[in-house]
Structure formats: C-alpha cells, structure tokens
Amino acid sequence: MAKADPASLLTVDLGAIVANWRDLAARVAPARCAAVVKADGYGLGSVAVARALAKAGCRDFFVARLNEGLAVRDAVPETARVTVLDGLMKGEAALYRRRNLTPSLNDPGQIAEWSAQAKAAGEKLAATLHFDTGMSRLGLTPKEGDALLADRTKLDGIAPAYVMSHLVSSEERDNPINAAQLAAFKKWRAAFPDVAASFANSSGIFLGPEYHFDVARPGCALYGINPTPDRPNPMRGTAKLEARILQVREIDSPQTVGYGAMWKATRPTRVATIACGYADGWLRTFQGKGQAWLDGRSLPFIGRVSMDLITLDVSDVPTATQGRMVELLGPNLPVDDVAASAGTIGYEILTRLGARFARTYIEP
Numbered sequence: 001m002a003k004a005d006p007a008s009l010l011t012v013d014l015g016a017i018v019a020n021w022r023d024l025a026a027r028v029a030p031a032r033c034a035a036v037v038k039a040d041g042y043g044l045g046s047v048a049v050a051r052a053l054a055k056a057g058c059r060d061f062f063v064a065r066l067n068e069g070l071a072v073r074d075a076v077p078e079t080a081r082v083t084v085l086d087g088l089m090k091g092e093a094a095l096y097r098r099r100n101l102t103p104s105l106n107d108p109g110q111i112a113e114w115s116a117q118a119k120a121a122g123e124k125l126a127a128t129l130h131f132d133t134g135m136s137r138l139g140l141t142p143k144e145g146d147a148l149l150a151d152r153t154k155l156d157g158i159a160p161a162y163v164m165s166h167l168v169s170s171e172e173r174d175n176p177i178n179a180a181q182l183a184a185f186k187k188w189r190a191a192f193p194d195v196a197a198s199f200a201n202s203s204g205i206f207l208g209p210e211y212h213f214d215v216a217r218p219g220c221a222l223y224g225i226n227p228t229p230d231r232p233n234p235m236r237g238t239a240k241l242e243a244r245i246l247q248v249r250e251i252d253s254p255q256t257v258g259y260g261a262m263w264k265a266t267r268p269t270r271v272a273t274i275a276c277g278y279a280d281g282w283l284r285t286f287q288g289k290g291q292a293w294l295d296g297r298s299l300p301f302i303g304r305v306s307m308d309l310i311t312l313d314v315s316d317v318p319t320a321t322q323g324r325m326v327e328l329l330g331p332n333l334p335v336d337d338v339a340a341s342a343g344t345i346g347y348e349i350l351t352r353l354g355a356r357f358a359r360t361y362i363e364p
C-alpha cells in the first residue's frame with residue numbers, strides 16, 4: 001500500500017450524472033431540463049456537477065442558499081441561469097444583481113425589494129416567482145398571489161424568468177395532492193403566459209407530460225436516487241464509497257464488539273474494523289442493519305457505528321484483510337437500499353457524505 005492511499009474514497013461518476021440528466025431531458029422534451037445542485041450537489045460536489053452538466057448543455061441551475069449560488073455561478077457560463085430558492089433576504093439585492101444570480105421571490109416584501117433594486121439600477125432584473133400550491137414552506141400564499149395579480153405594478157422593473165411551484169408528494173403517483181397542486185399551479189401559470197413555468201422535481205417528471213410545463217427541476221434522479229420508488233430505478237448509480245480495513249482480529253464468546261457491548265460473539269468470529277463512521281455521515285442507525293461488500297460477499301455491520309470506525313463480521317470472507325477497501329455504497333449497494341437499511345431516504349445518505357473522504361471524479 002502506497003503512503004498516499006486514502007483511508008476512505010468517494011468516487012463520483014460525472015458521466016453517469018450527465019447520462020441521467022440526458023435521460024431526464026429526453027423525457028421532458030420539448031420542455032427544458034434544469035439541474036438542482038443544492039446542498040453541494042446532493043453531497044457529490046456542486047461545482048464539479050454543474051460544470052459537467054453545463055458542458056452537456058444544461059442552462060438552468062437551482063440551489064438553496066446564496067453561498068451555494070455564488071459557488072455555482074463561477075462554475076457555469078454567464079448565460080446559464082442560477083436561481084437561489086431560499087428567497088431574497090434584506091440587504092442582499094445588490095449582491096444578487098452584481099453576481100448575476102436570480103433570486104426566488106417568495107413573499108411581497110422580497111418582490112418590493114427586488115423591484116426597488118431594479119428601479120435604482122435602471123434595468124430590468126430577472127427573478128423567479130414562487131407560488132405556494134400546498135407545501136406551506138416557501139412561496140407566495142394564494143392570498144399574496146391574488147394581491148399581486150390585482151396590482152401588477154408591484155412587479156415594475158422585474159422580468160420574471162420562471163413561475164414556479166413545488167410538489168408535496170410527487171413520489172406517490174396516486175396521491176390526489178398531485179392533481180390538486182397541478183390545478184392550483186395552472187392558475188398562476190396562466191397569469192404569466194409568456195414566462196417559463198417550472199413545476200416538476202425528479203418524481204414529478206414521472207407523473208406525466210402535463211406536469212412538465214417549460215422547465216423541469218430534477219435533483220435526486222440526477223444523482224441516481226430512484227424517482228419512482230414503487231418501480232425499478234430508471235437512473236444510473238453515480239457514487240461509490242469505499243473504506244479501508246484498518247485491522248482484523250479473531251474473537252470468541254463471550255467477547256463483545258464496540259461501544260456499549262452491543263454485539264456479543266457466540267462463535268469464533270473474524271472482525272474487521274474499517275475507516276468510516278458517523279463523522280463521515282454513516283449513521284448510527286445502521287447498527288444491526290448496515291453492510292459492506294467485498295469480493296462478491298456481504299459483510300454485515302456488528303456492534304455500534306462509532307465516530308471514525310465500523311466493525312464488520314468477516315468470518316466467511318478470508319480475503320477481507322488489512323488494507324483492502326470495502327464498498328459501502330456503489331454497484332453492489334445502491335443508495336436507496338443503503339438508505340432503507342438506515343431507516344432514511346437516499347437524499348439524506350448523499351447529503352451527509354462527510355468531508356474526510358478522498359474524492360475522485362470520473363470525467364464524462
């Protein structure tokens with residue numbers, strides 16, 4: 001083992017992310033396909049992902065936070081639009097304008113702030129108008145939306161780039177909330193017939209063409225999470241996580257393994273300790289359910305997940321030796337299966353991926 005070999009390695013397949021984006025773009029055509037790269041590109045690296053997708057032709061990017069927007073702005077051409085979903089906070093308008101970021105305007109105060117900025121600058125400024133159709137988190141309430149339609153001078157100086165809303169339960173195909181939100185969104189969309197309408201997230205794309213409008217906003221599906229949980233995953237896996245075996249030992253009853261003596265040997269057992277723990281985002285809720293993979297074999301987690309280490313039962317896998325890398329996420333352990341074994345969703349597994357991994361990007 002060379003000195004520089006990392007203890008843990010995250011490999012991100014940008015080619016697979018681009019392939020997923022192209023797949024989604026074909027599904028929504030003639031609508032455009034944006035890319036949601038918030039939370040550092042769902043943990044995989046927003047700058048690398050945005051750069052690869054921009055090269056592939058993507059021109060619409062969405063992030064949550066302003067600082068995420070600043071990072072993505074530098075990674076993509078100036079002609080690509082970068083929308084910040086959080087909304088325009090007081091005092092931020094000049095920075096948004098200077099850096100060519102598109103704010104999502106989520107309440108009347110934000111509309112007033114952006115309109116004032118446009119008038120002061122003497123130019124039209126682009127914005128996303130977010131109408132809440134059921135999520136009740138961000139966006140104009142129906143009452144605020146009606147007030148805006150009744151007095152459009154509030155939009156003076158503003159050139160809306162998108163009219164958008166966000167689905168509540170799109171991964172549940174038969175949930176009637178989907179159709180109710182669609183009906184509500186059509187009203188706001190009709191009030192701005194010349195503005196691009198954006199409605200569908202990843203799962204929304206699979207609800208059918210009437211959900212596509214002009215610009216789809218997939219996130220999770222780009223990264224390989226199944227947007228159709230009741231059906232086989234149409235997307236490609238994009239990330240592989242491997243951790244090194246640091247030490248191997250033999251134990252027998254009545255020895256226990258790890259904090260709290262949560263696992264007790266009942267037979268002679270080979271235990272491998274690997275360089276990954278909850279500080280790397282590998283959750284404590286994997287206890288008793290998680291697994292690693294090596295040479296075509298499953299290696300069950302035993303004992304507690306600790307901060308830096310996880311212990312595996314490698315009794316049946318003699319090739320599990322010190323220095324080998326085991327797979328924790330990848331072709332043998334798809335993100336949705338990994339998430340299910342921790343009692344969570346793929347989004348949380350990816351966005352919690354830690355900062356200690358060496359990272360390799362496979363270019364498209």
Ligand SMILES: *Cc1c(COP(=O)(O)O)cnc(C)c1O
Pocket residue numbers: 036038085165166200201202203217218219220221
């Ligand atoms: C996160 C987010 C998306 C992407 O959702 P996925 O389910 O990951 O495809 C789209 N739109 C908005 C407003 C979001 O916050």
